[in-house]
Amino acid sequence: xxxPKKRGMQTIVFDNPPCLTSWAxxxxxKEGEGPWGNSFDxxxxxxxxxxxxxxxxxxxxxxxxxxxxxxxxxxxxDDVEVFLAGxxxxxxxxxxxxxxxxxxxFLGLYGACSTMAESLIVGAMILDGGFCERVIxxxxxxxxxxxxxxRFPVEQGVQRSxxxxxxxxxSGAVVLEKGVLGPKIxxxxxxxxxxxxxxxxxxxxxxxxPVASDTIKMxxxxxxxxxxxYDLVITGDLGSVGAALVRxxxxxxxxxxxxxxxxxxxxxxxxxxxxxxxGSGCGCSAVMLCGPLLAKMQRGELNKLLFxxxxxxMSPTTTFQGETIPCIAHAVAIENQ
Amino acid sequence: xxxPKKRGMQTIVFDNPPCLTSWAxxxxxKEGEGPWGNSFDxxxxxxxxxxxxxxxxxxxxxxxxxxxxxxxxxxxxDDVEVFLAGxxxxxxxxxxxxxxxxxxxFLGLYGACSTMAESLIVGAMILDGGFCERVIxxxxxxxxxxxxxxRFPVEQGVQRSxxxxxxxxxSGAVVLEKGVLGPKIxxxxxxxxxxxxxxxxxxxxxxxxPVASDTIKMxxxxxxxxxxxYDLVITGDLGSVGAALVRxxxxxxxxxxxxxxxxxxxxxxxxxxxxxxxGSGCGCSAVMLCGPLLAKMQRGELNKLLFxxxxxxMSPTTTFQGETIPCIAHAVAIENQ
Numbered sequence: 211x212x213x214p215k216k217r218g219m220q221t222i223v224f225d226n227p228p229c230l231t232s233w234a235x236x237x238x239x240k241e242g243e244g245p246w247g248n249s250f251d252x253x254x255x256x257x258x259x260x261x262x263x264x265x266x267x268x269x270x271x272x273x274x275x276x277x278x279x280x281x282x283x284x285x286x287x288d289d290v291e292v293f294l295a296g297x298x299x300x301x302x303x304x305x306x307x308x309x310x311x312x313x314x315x316f317l318g319l320y321g322a323c324s325t326m327a328e329s330l331i332v333g334a335m336i337l338d339g340g341f342c343e344r345v346i347x348x349x350x351x352x353x354x355x356x357x358x359x360x361r362f363p364v365e366q367g368v369q370r371s372x373x374x375x376x377x378x379x380x381s382g383a384v385v386l387e388k389g390v391l392g393p394k395i396x397x398x399x400x401x402x403x404x405x406x407x408x409x410x411x412x413x414x415x416x417x418x419x420p421v422a423s424d425t426i427k428m429x430x431x432x433x434x435x436x437x438x439x440y441d442l443v444i445t446g447d448l449g450s451v452g453a454a455l456v457r458x459x460x461x462x463x464x465x466x467x468x469x470x471x472x473x474x475x476x477x478x479x480x481x482x483x484x485x486x487x488x489g490s491g492c493g494c495s496a497v498m499l500c501g502p503l504l505a506k507m508q509r510g511e512l513n514k515l516l517f518x519x520x521x522x523x524m525s526p527t528t529t530f531q532g533e534t535i536p537c538i539a540h541a542v543a544i545e546n547q
Numbered sequence: 548x549x550x551p552k553k554r555g556m557q558t559i560v561f562d563n564p565p566c567l568t569s570w571a572x573x574x575x576x577k578e579g580e581g582p583w584g585n586s587f588d589x590x591x592x593x594x595x596x597x598x599x600x601x602x603x604x605x606x607x608x609x610x611x612x613x614x615x616x617x618x619x620x621x622x623x624x625d626d627v628e629v630f631l632a633g634x635x636x637x638x639x640x641x642x643x644x645x646x647x648x649x650x651x652x653f654l655g656l657y658g659a660c661s662t663m664a665e666s667l668i669v670g671a672m673i674l675d676g677g678f679c680e681r682v683i684x685x686x687x688x689x690x691x692x693x694x695x696x697x698r699f700p701v702e703q704g705v706q707r708s709x710x711x712x713x714x715x716x717x718s719g720a721v722v723l724e725k726g727v728l729g730p731k732i733x734x735x736x737x738x739x740x741x742x743x744x745x746x747x748x749x750x751x752x753x754x755x756x757p758v759a760s761d762t763i764k765m766x767x768x769x770x771x772x773x774x775x776x777y778d779l780v781i782t783g784d785l786g787s788v789g790a791a792l793v794r795x796x797x798x799x800x801x802x803x804x805x806x807x808x809x810x811x812x813x814x815x816x817x818x819x820x821x822x823x824x825x826g827s828g829c830g831c832s833a834v835m836l837c838g839p840l841l842a843k844m845q846r847g848e849l850n851k852l853l854f855x856x857x858x859x860x861m862s863p864t865t866t867f868q869g870e871t872i873p874c875i876a877h878a879v880a881i882e883n884q
Binding site: 310525 | 555557599600602603625629636637639640644650651652654655657658659669672675676677696737739742860861863864865868870873
């Protein structure tokens with residue numbers, strides 16, 4: 211049993227750190243053409259996966275990614291005990307319909323683009339708490355289903371602002387187990403909401419930068435870690451605008467030095483791919499984690515990773531009603547042994 | 548630490564059952580006029596709480612209910628370590644904006660109308676797992692924000708079908724703690740999704756009855772309990788249509804006898820209140836739990852309660868795309884000592 215965290219702390223330390231024993235990533239065509247294309251398990255040729263709508267395609271994408279992560283470990287779906295997932299669609303449509311097919315106990319989670327970290331945290335608590343021996347944590351996003359839900363009909367061809375990010379079509383899934391080999395979740399920081407008054411839904415990087423910095427700062431403070439403790443601190447989807455801002459905050463606070471920091475939203479696309487400020491969406495950090503990052507950990511090129519998925523928690527309704535954007539960031543510390 | 552549940556089981560047994568040490572319920576005017584009106588902490592006079600929109604009102608309702616549950620225990624918000632909440636609005640708008648004000652670590656959950664049970668289950672695992680000492684679990688729904696999001700503009704005055712239910716305006720919140728007095732969460736059953744092909748979003752009771760029966764059956768099987776073990780098995784919001792169906796399933800399977808079963812959606816309104824098949828929404832089961840049910844437990848009139856919140860996981864988009872309704876039910880066993 212873990213020692214309860216002290217009042218006022220946000221970070222949980224796992225006594226028997228759960229292991230990431232298998233993972234999978236599937237990405238859309240545009241993501242497959244990006245600089246890390248070869249690092250994903252599957253690169254799709256089209257955005258529909260044989261389905262009639264983008265929403266159904268996204269749910270199938272999530273389901274296929276879960277199945278792939280399980281099969282890489284030689285598991286059937288019944289070999290895991292709980293499915294932890296969420297996505298960006300209203301009422302978590304992708305996760306719910308994937309859960310219907312997978313047919314195991316299901317907990318739906320929502321943290322916008324922070325959902326991959328949230329599902330890993332809840333999964334790790336379920337394992338270290340002794341309630342289960344194996345769970346699967348997953349999330350997905352789809353450029354076209356997100357675009358039409360959050361912004362404009364895709365066919366309208368609205369010009370995107372330069373601060374806007376491109377929602378990643380992709381899904382990542384991780385099998386978590388206790389007591390076996392693989393990178394381990396040593397600790398996790400549960401985010402608080404930070405809202406600095408940003409109200410432009412086309413500039414989510416600027417909205418999320420303060421919360422990313424806040425969670426990273428609390429993580430280092432709670433555990434009394436040096437700023438360069440992690441080989442890499444990676445945020446989910448701040449993009450170029452948000453990452454530049456978060457670096458300013460790091461400098462101000464004496465946090466993570468420049469070579470130890472990056473952002474999945476910057477890495478996933480090449481500048482030539484015309485995505486403006488970078489990638490975003492639950493799938494962005496999920497596929498970067500379940501693609502290149504965990505592969506690097508497995509090869510020993512990366513040994514201490516702080517995965518900080520960031521979420522902008524606005525909805526079109528709250529934006530129409532003049533609200534600013536509440537943001538959250540959860541951090542998961544993944545280490546080799 | 549709990550013994551891990553056996554593979555194939557859905558039920559978790561808590562070794563050190565977390566206690567419900569404080570709770571609160573706030574309801575709208577219509578709910579306040581219902582048969583249990585006097586059992587809620589606050590009955591609102593209007594549906595707006597001084598806000599300009601129903602969505603902002605719902606978020607304030609959730610926030611006020613959390614504050615009330617804390618103050619009844621003499622706590623400030625900083626005395627609890629994690630806020631677990633969700634609601635029916637797209638992107639969990641009510642929970643996110645309440646979490647912004649509450650300003651403690653936050654995990655967003657979505658299980659449609661099953662969210663109160665989901666938040667209690669995740670909260671109980673966090674406590675029994677040893678990660679925290681105090682958490683708060685809460686949810687809300689609002690008739691008018693739900694109506695316009697899921698169905699029609701309220702002003703349009705569309706005639707409601709007789710199988711339709713009335714989304715409850717209300718919020719419930721529970722403070723969970725370890726090692727102190729109060730009703731305890733002894734065990735919990737995490738639901739699987741069941742979808743029997745029902746596609747009428749105006750008859751959610753019929754859609755949810757099979758999953759309610761399934762979760763209740765698994766709970767009794769996993770723990771080897773007699774059908775009359777619980778003083779009361781209560782479902783969240785099956786309403787009159789769904790409750791009649793679930794009774795048929797109980798009879799078929801030799802489950803819960805008639806006097807030991809009821810449904811929050813039937814109880815909350817009087818037949819004269821013209822709500823057709825009964826109440827629904829996250830708030831329905833939440834306020835019945837945090838109002839009359841826990842009060843009865845405190846007075847010793849009820850000692851063993853199985854709280855089974857039920858959720859219909861469709862979205863308007865999936866319904867438009869011809870999908871049927873995937874449903875979930877999570878069960879929480881609450882017992883006096």
